[in-house]
Amino acid sequence: MCDTPAERELAEELAGFRPDLTAAYLAALPGARAAVLARLWRGLVHEPLPWIADRARGGDGLSVRLTDGRLLHGPPSDPWATGTAVAAVELDGVPYDHPASLMAALKVPGGEPFAAELDHSTASLALSRTAPPPAGPPSEPWEWEQRSPDGHPYHPTCRSRPGFSAAEQLAYAPEHRPVVGLRLTPVTGATVRGSWPSQWRDGETVLLPVHPWQAEHVLRGRLVLPGPPAHPLLSLRTLAxxxxxxxxxxxxxxLTSQVRDISAYSVAHARATSELAARVADRLGGRLHITRTLAAAGAGTPDLAVVLRESPYVHAGTGEQVVPVAELSGHFASHDPHRRSARTTEFARLALGVCLELLDLGVALEAHGQNLLVVVDREGRPRRLVYRDLADIRISPARLARHGLPAPPMTGRLLEDDPTALRRKVLGCLVTGALGPLAGSTAELGALLEAATRDLSPTADLQALRTEELPVKALTLMRLSPAGDRWAHLPNPVRGAAER
Known part of the structure; x- marks a missing residue:
C-alpha cells in the first residue's frame, strides 16, 4: 500500500506505462521505508540538532528527549552500521514506520520540506530496488557503477530525486543501466577552458552536451540537438x-544534499585545478592518479555548463580493473572472510596513506565512495588509487609552499589553510564515504583504522585521526538547515580498538 504522496505518484505512473513493475515496486516499499528510517534515526541519535535536549540508552534501545519535552524512542544505533533497517520509531508512544511521517510529526524548523525529500527518497529507493540484479561480473568498466540500488549508506535522502518521474528514473538512473542520449545546445560566446572537441563546434558556436532531463525541465526554449549516447555513472549526472x-x-x-549544477567558478578553474592536483600527486610515486580535466565550458550560468574528464578506466593495466570505492565491498564479497579482511585492510592502508600524504603536501581530496576509485589486479589486490571530480577539493597555499610547490594559479573557495577545515574535508569524506561503509560497524571500523594507520608516517593529521573525535557531515542537520556543510563529531573508534 502507498502511504504518502511520492509513493502514490510513482505507483500511478508505473501503472500507466510499466505495469509489469508495479508489484515489485509495492513489495519494495516496506523495506525502503525501514532503510531510510534507519538513516534518519542515525541522524537524530548522533547529530547536533538544536531542538534535541539529551539522549539516553535504555534496556531496549535509545531515548531522545526534545527541548519541548517530547520523547523519541527507537532501537540502538551504530553510526557506522550499514544495511540496517528500523521498523518504527516512537514519538511520545506513537509508532511511526515512515521517515516522512515521523519528520512531519516532529514539527521542527525545516521539517516540512525535509519530510517531502524523505518521501521522495523512500519512493525512489523502492523503485531502484526493482532493478534486476547484474547477471554477472561487469563486461564494461562503467558497469561497476551501476550495480547497487541503495545510494549513500548513511544519508536519509540517499535516493531523493524530486522532479524525476518514474519514467525519467528508469531512463536515466545508473541502477537501471540505461543508455542515455545526451543533447547538444548551441552557445555563442561560451567560456571555454582547454581544447574543445571539434565535433562540438559550429564555427564560433560551441555545442554543449546537456543532460536530457535538464533540456526538458530547465532549458526549455533553447535549441537542443541530438547528442551522443552515454552510460550514467554513480553520480547520475556524470556519464561515460x-x-x-x-x-x-x-x-x-x-539529489541527496545539493543541486547538481556547475558554477562559473568551476568552469573557470577546472583545468588549473586538475593540473595542480596532478603535479602534487606525482610526488606520491604512482600510488595516485588524478583524472585530468580535458575541457570545461559554460554559458555563464550554473544550469548550462559541462566538464569533460579523462576516464578513470584509462589507468588500468592488463588484467586490472578500476572499481569505485562505493562498490568495493561487492567486489570483495566473493572472497573468503580472511581474504576479504586482508584486502579491505590493504585498501584502507593505501587510501589513508595517500590521502594523508597528499594533505600534508597541501591538497585535501573529497575522497568518498563516488570520487575515489581503486585499481585492483587479477587477484583483487588494491594497487593504486584514482581520483576524479576536483570541484570540491581544498588546496592549502601554506602547505604547498612548505614543500617547495608553487602557489596555485587561482583564488576563491578552493583555497584553505585552516587545519581543521582541511582535515574535515579529507577525514570526513574518506572515513564516512569509504572506510565506514566497508567496515560496517564501529568495532570493525576501529580495528580497520588501527591496522591501516599503524605504520604510516607520523604527521599532525595522522595524530588527529588516531586521537581526536571523527568529523562527519551532519547529513540530517544539513537538510534541515541548508547553509553549507555542518558537522557532527563521533567518538574515535581507534582508541577503543587499541584498548581491546
Missing amino acids: LDRQVHVKTALSAR
Whole structure:
C-alpha cells in the first residue's frame, strides 16, 4: 500500500506505462521505508540538532528527549552500521514506520520540506530496488557503477530525486543501466577552458552536451540537438561517453544534499585545478592518479555548463580493473572472510596513506565512495588509487609552499589553510564515504583504522585521526538547515580498538 504522496505518484505512473513493475515496486516499499528510517534515526541519535535536549540508552534501545519535552524512542544505533533497517520509531508512544511521517510529526524548523525529500527518497529507493540484479561480473568498466540500488549508506535522502518521474528514473538512473542520449545546445560566446572537441563546434558556436532531463525541465526554449549516447555513472549526472572520456553535466535538481549544477567558478578553474592536483600527486610515486580535466565550458550560468574528464578506466593495466570505492565491498564479497579482511585492510592502508600524504603536501581530496576509485589486479589486490571530480577539493597555499610547490594559479573557495577545515574535508569524506561503509560497524571500523594507520608516517593529521573525535557531515542537520556543510563529531573508534 502507498502511504504518502511520492509513493502514490510513482505507483500511478508505473501503472500507466510499466505495469509489469508495479508489484515489485509495492513489495519494495516496506523495506525502503525501514532503510531510510534507519538513516534518519542515525541522524537524530548522533547529530547536533538544536531542538534535541539529551539522549539516553535504555534496556531496549535509545531515548531522545526534545527541548519541548517530547520523547523519541527507537532501537540502538551504530553510526557506522550499514544495511540496517528500523521498523518504527516512537514519538511520545506513537509508532511511526515512515521517515516522512515521523519528520512531519516532529514539527521542527525545516521539517516540512525535509519530510517531502524523505518521501521522495523512500519512493525512489523502492523503485531502484526493482532493478534486476547484474547477471554477472561487469563486461564494461562503467558497469561497476551501476550495480547497487541503495545510494549513500548513511544519508536519509540517499535516493531523493524530486522532479524525476518514474519514467525519467528508469531512463536515466545508473541502477537501471540505461543508455542515455545526451543533447547538444548551441552557445555563442561560451567560456571555454582547454581544447574543445571539434565535433562540438559550429564555427564560433560551441555545442554543449546537456543532460536530457535538464533540456526538458530547465532549458526549455533553447535549441537542443541530438547528442551522443552515454552510460550514467554513480553520480547520475556524470556519464561515460566511452572508455576514454566522461562528461559531467549540469543538473538543476537536488539529489541527496545539493543541486547538481556547475558554477562559473568551476568552469573557470577546472583545468588549473586538475593540473595542480596532478603535479602534487606525482610526488606520491604512482600510488595516485588524478583524472585530468580535458575541457570545461559554460554559458555563464550554473544550469548550462559541462566538464569533460579523462576516464578513470584509462589507468588500468592488463588484467586490472578500476572499481569505485562505493562498490568495493561487492567486489570483495566473493572472497573468503580472511581474504576479504586482508584486502579491505590493504585498501584502507593505501587510501589513508595517500590521502594523508597528499594533505600534508597541501591538497585535501573529497575522497568518498563516488570520487575515489581503486585499481585492483587479477587477484583483487588494491594497487593504486584514482581520483576524479576536483570541484570540491581544498588546496592549502601554506602547505604547498612548505614543500617547495608553487602557489596555485587561482583564488576563491578552493583555497584553505585552516587545519581543521582541511582535515574535515579529507577525514570526513574518506572515513564516512569509504572506510565506514566497508567496515560496517564501529568495532570493525576501529580495528580497520588501527591496522591501516599503524605504520604510516607520523604527521599532525595522522595524530588527529588516531586521537581526536571523527568529523562527519551532519547529513540530517544539513537538510534541515541548508547553509553549507555542518558537522557532527563521533567518538574515535581507534582508541577503543587499541584498548581491546
